[in-house]
Amino acid sequence: MLKAAGVGVGDEVIVPAFGNVEIAQAVAQAGALPVFADIDPVTYCLEPAAVEAAAGPRTAAVVAVHRFGRQADMALLYGIGQRHGLLVLQHGENQAPRDEVAQRRQRAGYLDARLRGVRTPEGGDGHTYQQYVVRVPGNGRPDRDAFARAVRAKGVECRVPVKTPVHRLPEFWRCVSLPETERAADETLALPVDASLTKRDMQRIVAACNALGGLLEPAS
Known part of the structure; x- marks a missing residue:
């Protein structure tokens, strides 16, 4: 799409550093x-x-x-594109069937109401919860990683959604200030909300996470 639009040598393209190295590539x-x-x-x-x-x-x-089931603010981005004469492209996530999205939202609501010691995601209009991403408060990456290890030890699958921001990878290293990107990479953890999860599975997730709540600062 970039080549078809005539983007090439000498041009710059603004992209996020939080995940998706293939975009920068x-x-x-x-x-x-x-x-x-x-x-x-x-x-x-x-x-x-x-x-x-x-x-x-x-x-x-x-x-x-678009990230984790949340949409970028395309109205504002298109406005910026018009003011500066820029091409604005979207990289979307695969759309799940409506019933699957409804089940993920139900499971996300269950976690929202019961999790303690982590910052749960803000729902907002249209959130499809392709990933249920929480923030582990405390001392950034060391506490997040320790939390993830402890949760996995209790039989709950979880994953760090972005281990290294793209601007910290050797091939795209940049000396640039991206505080929210850095903070998100250090604090975020994706918990399962798959439509296949049973009520017992959801209870296990809550129990595993809440058992560690006393080791963390309360979520603000």
Whole structure:
């Protein structure tokens, strides 16, 4: 899509550094330079104000990535594109059947009401919970990683959604300030909300997480 739009050598393309290294790779393959902008701490998608701040005379495009079942603020991003003459592209997540989304939302609601010691995700309109991403408060990555190990030891699958932001990878290393991206990479953990999970499975997730609640600062 970038090549078809004429994006190439000498151009810059604004992308998120929180996940999706393939987006930066696609920009580089088109001959352009990926420029990283910070994310919104609630949606984990590009923060429009950060995109506008990153736009410069060589900026040709913006690639917005929808994350964890939340949508990027496309209305604001399209507005920025119009003001600066930029191509605005979307990288979407696969759409699940409606009944599957409804079941994930039900399980997310169950966790929202019962989890303690972690910051649960803000639902918002249209959240499909492709991943149920919590934040583990405390001392960032060490506490998050210790929490994940302890939860797995109790038989609950969980995963770190973004282990290393793209701007910290050797091939795309940038000396750039992305505080929300860094914080999200250090604190986030994805818990299961698959439609196949039984009530007993959900109870096990809550019990495993809440058993560790006393080791953490209370969620604000």
